[in-house]
Amino acid sequence: QVQVSEFGGGSVESGGSLKLSCKVTGYTYSDYCMAWFRQAPGKARERVASLYTGGGRWGYYAEFAKGRFRSYADNTKTLWLEMNNLTPDDTATYLCAACAFNAWLGCREQDFRDWGQGTQVTVSS
Numbered sequence: 554q555v556q557v558s559e560f561g562g563g564s565v566e567s568g569g570s571l572k573l574s575c576k577v578t579g580y581t582y583s584d585y586c587m588a589w590f591r592q593a594p595g596k597a598r599e600r601v602a603s604l605y606t607g608g609g610r611w612g613y614y615a616e617f618a619k620g621r622f623r624s625y626a627d628n629t630k631t632l633w634l635e636m637n638n639l640t641p642d643d644t645a646t647y648l649c650a651a652c653a654f655n656a657w658l659g660c661r662e663q664d665f666r667d668w669g670q671g672t673q674v675t676v677s678s
Contacts, residue, residue, distance in 0.1 A: 558575065559574070559648070560573065565676055573633070575632040576631050588601075588602065588660065589634045590648045601647070612624075632649060643674060646671040
């Protein structure tokens with residue numbers, strides 16, 4: 554059984570930093586796609602960042618994340634999201650997701666099918 558678990562989150566003041574982590578268990582793939590999404594109340598879910606744990610050119614950052622957020626997978630395939638210079642607009646539930654890697658198409662947003670429960674990030678002004 555596949556399980557996706559997020560850790561971290563919490564509350565921080567504007568300009569502060571937070572670090573999230575995510576672990577997938579139950580996959581038989583040696584490498585796979587992992588991603589961070591977020592959803593704020595009343596807004597659509599949006600992809601924050603994604604990568605292929607096998608490396609290569611498949612990394613993705615949303616425009617709002619570039620320069621402030623860093624997503625990477627360590628050698629245990631734990632996915633990390635370092636968030637800096639946070640603003641109230643970053644307040645959302647952050648969800649980790651995973652899926653099989655497509656060697657031709659990479660890690661497409663629509664292919665993520667295994668999801669964590671989410672962790673709340675709240676940024677106060």
